[in-house]
Amino acid sequence: MEEGSFVSVLSAVIVLGVLSSVSSAGAVTYSGWGIAQLIETDNSGSATFPQVAMDSNGNAFVVWYQSDGTLDHIWSNRFVVGAGWETAQRVESSPELAAGPHVAMDSYGNAIAVWNRFDGARWNVWSNRYVSGAGWGAAQLIETDDSGSACTSQVASDSAGNATAVWYQSDGVRFNIWSNRYIVGAGWMTAQLIESDDSGDASEPRVATDSLGNAVAVWSQSDGIRSNIWSNRYVTGVGWGSPQLIETDNAGGASAPELAVDSSGNAVAAWWQFDGIRSNIWSNRFVVGIGWGTAQLIETDSSGTASGPHVAVDRSGNAVAVWYQSDGVRNSIWSNRYVVGTGWGAAQLIETDNSDAFNPRVAVDNSGNAVSVWCQYDGTRYNILSNRFVVGTGWGTAKLIESDNSGDAYWPEVAAGSSGNAVVVWSQSDGARISIWSNRFVVPDTTPPSLSLTSPSQGLTTETSVVTVTGITEPGVTLKINGVLVAVGPDGSFSCELALVEGSNTILANATDAGGNSVTVSRTVTYLNPVPNLREELNATHDDLEDVKSQSLLLIALFAVFAVLAVVMSVMYFSLRKKTVGKGGNVDKRLPPPPQS
Numbered sequence: 001m002e003e004g005s006f007v008s009v010l011s012a013v014i015v016l017g018v019l020s021s022v023s024s025a026g027a028v029t030y031s032g033w034g035i036a037q038l039i040e041t042d043n044s045g046s047a048t049f050p051q052v053a054m055d056s057n058g059n060a061f062v063v064w065y066q067s068d069g070t071l072d073h074i075w076s077n078r079f080v081v082g083a084g085w086e087t088a089q090r091v092e093s094s095p096e097l098a099a100g101p102h103v104a105m106d107s108y109g110n111a112i113a114v115w116n117r118f119d120g121a122r123w124n125v126w127s128n129r130y131v132s133g134a135g136w137g138a139a140q141l142i143e144t145d146d147s148g149s150a151c152t153s154q155v156a157s158d159s160a161g162n163a164t165a166v167w168y169q170s171d172g173v174r175f176n177i178w179s180n181r182y183i184v185g186a187g188w189m190t191a192q193l194i195e196s197d198d199s200g201d202a203s204e205p206r207v208a209t210d211s212l213g214n215a216v217a218v219w220s221q222s223d224g225i226r227s228n229i230w231s232n233r234y235v236t237g238v239g240w241g242s243p244q245l246i247e248t249d250n251a252g253g254a255s256a257p258e259l260a261v262d263s264s265g266n267a268v269a270a271w272w273q274f275d276g277i278r279s280n281i282w283s284n285r286f287v288v289g290i291g292w293g294t295a296q297l298i299e300t301d302s303s304g305t306a307s308g309p310h311v312a313v314d315r316s317g318n319a320v321a322v323w324y325q326s327d328g329v330r331n332s333i334w335s336n337r338y339v340v341g342t343g344w345g346a347a348q349l350i351e352t353d354n355s356d357a358f359n360p361r362v363a364v365d366n367s368g369n370a371v372s373v374w375c376q377y378d379g380t381r382y383n384i385l386s387n388r389f390v391v392g393t394g395w396g397t398a399k400l401i402e403s404d405n406s407g408d409a410y411w412p413e414v415a416a417g418s419s420g421n422a423v424v425v426w427s428q429s430d431g432a433r434i435s436i437w438s439n440r441f442v443v444p445d446t447t448p449p450s451l452s453l454t455s456p457s458q459g460l461t462t463e464t465s466v467v468t469v470t471g472i473t474e475p476g477v478t479l480k481i482n483g484v485l486v487a488v489g490p491d492g493s494f495s496c497e498l499a500l501v502e503g504s505n506t507i508l509a510n511a512t513d514a515g516g517n518s519v520t521v522s523r524t525v526t527y528l529n530p531v532p533n534l535r536e537e538l539n540a541t542h543d544d545l546e547d548v549k550s551q552s553l554l555l556i557a558l559f560a561v562f563a564v565l566a567v568v569m570s571v572m573y574f575s576l577r578k579k580t581v582g583k584g585g586n587v588d589k590r591l592p593p594p595p596q597s
Contacts, residue, residue, distance in 0.1 A: 030409035031444040031515055033386065036402040039077045039438045040088040044068045046434035047075065050425040053105040053365075054415035056159075057081060060423040061111040061130065062413075063091065063101040074101045076117050076136070077436075079423055085438065091128050092139040093326070098118070103196045104157035108132060112163045114142070114153040123149035125180075127169050127188065143191040147171045150178070154206055156261075158183060164234060166194070166205040166217050175201040176220050177232075179240065192234045195243040199223045201228070206573040208261035210481050212236055216267040216286060218246070218257040226253040231292065245359055246284045246507045247295040251275045254282070257425045258310050260364075262317040264288060268338060270298070270321045270587050271310040281323050283344070298336045299347040303327045306334070312364040312416075316340060320389060321371040322350070330356045333387075333511060335395065350387045351398035355379060363416035367391060371422040373401070373412040375575075382408040382449050384426050386441070400437045406430040409437070419443060445515030448475035450492075453509060453521050462500070469507060470495045471521075477511040500527035503551075 035588045038049055045067025045515045054060040058500040065072045074091040088201045091113055092098060101115040116123045128139045144152055148170025157163040163182040168175045180191045195202055200222025209215045215234040229247045234240050247254055249279055252274025261267045267286040272279045299306055304326025311321040319338040324331045336347045350355060353376060360374035370389040373381045402409055407429025416422040421444040425543040428437045453471040460467070475492045479485070486496045498507060503523045512518040 007337050016270070022439075024405065029338075031442050031552045033399065033401045034440050034442070036404065036439045038435055039085045039435045040064075040075060042066060042068075042075075042088065042275065043433060045072075047436045048427045048434055049100070050413055050427060050436050051101045051102050052413045052423055052425045053157075054419040054423060055105045055109050056107050056415050057109070058417035058419065058421045059105075059109050060415060061103050061105055062425045062436065063113050063115075064425075064427075065099050065115070066436075068559055069426075070098055071095070071097045074075050074098045074113065076103070078111075078113075078131070080439070087145065087152075087231050087281055087532045088436075089136065091119070091136055092126065093116075094126075094139065094194065098126070100152060102154050104155045106157045106161035107159040108161065108511075111159050112155055112157055112161075114155045114165050116151055116153055116167075116471055121152055122146065125150045125153045127165065127182070127189075129156070129182070137223070140188060142182075142188045143167070143169065143247065144177060145169060145171075145178075145191065148175075151175075152203070152205065154588050156207045156215060157211040158209045158214070159211045162209075162213045164207055164209055164213075164215040164217075166219075167206040168201075168203045168219070174198065174202055177205050177217065177221075178439040179217065179234070180235070190238065194234075194240045195219070195230060197221055197223075197230070197243065202225075204256060206235045206257055208259045208267065210261050210265035210301075211263045212265070214265045216259060216261055216265075218255055218259045218269050220255045220271070224251065224508065227255050229254045229257050229269065229295075229394050231269065231286070233286070235422055244292060246286075246292045247271070247273065247282060248273075248294065249273060252279075256307070256309065260311050260313040260319060262313045263315040264317070266313075266317045268313055268317075268321075269321040269322075270311040272307050272309055272323070278302070279307055279310050281306045281321065281325075283311070283321060283338070285319075285338070289558060297342060298344045299325065299334060301324070301325055301327075301334070301347065308359055310361050314368040314369065315365045315366045315418075316368070317365075318368045319367075320362050320364055320372075322362045322372050322374075324358040324374070330354065331358050333357050333360045333372070333376075333398075334583075335362075335372065335389070337588065344417070348395065349406075350389075350395045351376070353398065357385070359411065360436070361412055361414045361481070363414045363422055365416045365420035367419050369443075371414055371416055371420075373414045373424050373426075375410055375426070376414060381405065382410060383561075384412050384424065384428075384439075386408045386424065388441070396399040397495065402426070402428065402437060404428060407434075411511060412548045419511060420554070420580075445513060445517060448517045448519040449511045449513045450520045451477075451479075451509060451511040451521050453523055454509070456523055456525050458523055459526075460523075461528060461555055463530045465527060465529075467498050467505075467507075467525055469498050469509070469523075471509065473511045480510045480512075484509055486550045492511075500525060502527055502529045506520075 025374040047066035050064040052062045077088045092312040097118040103113045109132040123206045150169040153167040155165040156350045176197045202221040205219040207217045213236045254273040258272040258516040265288045270283045306325040309323040362372040368391045373386045412426040422441040451473045531537045
């Protein structure tokens with residue numbers, strides 16, 4: 001094989017493992033809308049008008065009222081990210097009629113619910129709180145005015161779990177707007193009247209809070225001639241202020257206000273208002289430190305009546321409003337968007353199905369992306385549809401999110417988490433009774449997983465033929481190193497051994513997540529085979545030994561020559577001496593001594 005950059009061959013000792021795109025039991029493996037799911041299974045009677053809330057992590061609570069065949073009671077179910085829906089559970093145990101629940105959640109996954117309960121003489125407002133790890137507590141009456149019935153209770157929670165509830169209540173003459181506040185560690189305070197206009201009835205209260213617990217309430221109130229939109233604000237540590245009229249158009253009545261508040265306390269309200277010919281959608285905005293602005297018409301289509309507005313805001317105060325509007329033949333779903341510093345844009349049709357649609361709802365994530373849902377007639381039954389708005393892209397294409405054709409689906413509600421994942425709930429008939437269903441939207445993952453190699457180092461040169469590859473990646477990914485699967489630990493760590501070939505080796509690690517996003521990291525390692533160098537060294541050593549051997553043989557030969565010469569000289573010496581002694585003469589002392597061997 002030629003030297004140079006090429007993909008090396010993995011050794012047979014590479015560590016393999018069983019890999020899955022799901023990192024834990026119950027984890028979601030899809031993106032976009034999932035499959036509609038029945039979240040209550042009590043067949044005693046119908047379940048209707050679900051309400052849903054979500055915390056910043058995407059966990060959700062839904063509440064509804066359900067008949068046991070005799071009375072309606074308040075039920076709930078909880079969605080836990082990674083686990084799914086739990087088992088439906090009753091929130092209250094009263095033998096009395098209950099209806100109209102509403103729910104809110106804090107940042108810790110705790111929930112608080114309010115509802116109306118009939119005591120045989122009048123309707124009252126009750127509440128219960130769910131604490132993570134403990135469950136629902138005991139239901140509690142949060143207003144004690146027996147002058148008349150209390151209706152349409154709503155609740156909002158701040159990030160710490162403190163909550164504000166509002167409702168409208170009869171004093172025996174007219175309906176007024178009341179509120180109570182829940183403080184973590186202290187419980188519910190005393191119910192308080194938050195408007196004092198006796199001109200006519202007040203109704204349809206809505207409330208929203210910011211992250212610090214400051215609250216804004218809006219409602220519709222009659223002045224004896226027409227209904228108008230009013231508001232009041234609660235400031236933590238100060239209390240409720242004075243009610244304020246937030247629209248001044250006297251052409252016709254205003255009704256059905258909706259409200260959303262951003263994390264800083266700025267609010268956007270929307271409502272429908274009659275102009276003498278048709279109803280239109282209006283809005284006003286509250287800015288902390290400035291107050292309410294001037295009411296503004298946010299749709300200009302004169303084809304027919306516009307009704308049923310709903311509004312949501314992101315953490316920066318940008319808002320999305322939706323409503324249904326007649327074109328003279330059918331109702332369609334419309335939307336408009338408010339951008340801080342720019343204002344409202346142009347109203348836009350967000351579904352193009354030529355069948356009747358109504359009751360839209362909308363939820364917005366922290367970045368301003370929105371999910372809207374509504375119910376729409378297909379010529380046979382009503383179904384639940386949705387569309388999604390993405391900042392910088394706009395609205396997509398409306399999509400059916402439930403496919404049960406047993407009966408009609410109504411009253412959708414939607415909540416979104418900070419990252420944009422959303423939960424939708426609705427009531428749906430199976431032909432015999434009405435049940436509560438849900439679907440979940442998971443934001444498509446477009447972010448590649450993290451991946452880093454801790455060894456080997458880039459540009460490593462080694463004389464070892466096997467290198468250990470280690471690193472960290474996103475748990476649950478599919479990891480391949482030079483095309484072969486490698487096990488990833490629960491913490492994202494991995495390790496395997498890779499056989500090197502002589503020369504330059506390129507190591508390619510590729511991680512792919514459940515959304516199909518992938519990332520590749522490479523390393524170059526050079527393997528220097530030590531065998532050729534060892535062979536050269538051995539040959540050199542052999543040559544050296546041969547030289548030594550030759551030199552040794554020469555020395556041995558010379559030594560042998562000298563030894564022979566010594567022997568010869570010794571023989572000659574003794575022979576000469578013998579001859580001299582044999583003649584009787586003395587030894588000639590002048591003769592040299594015999595050589596020493």
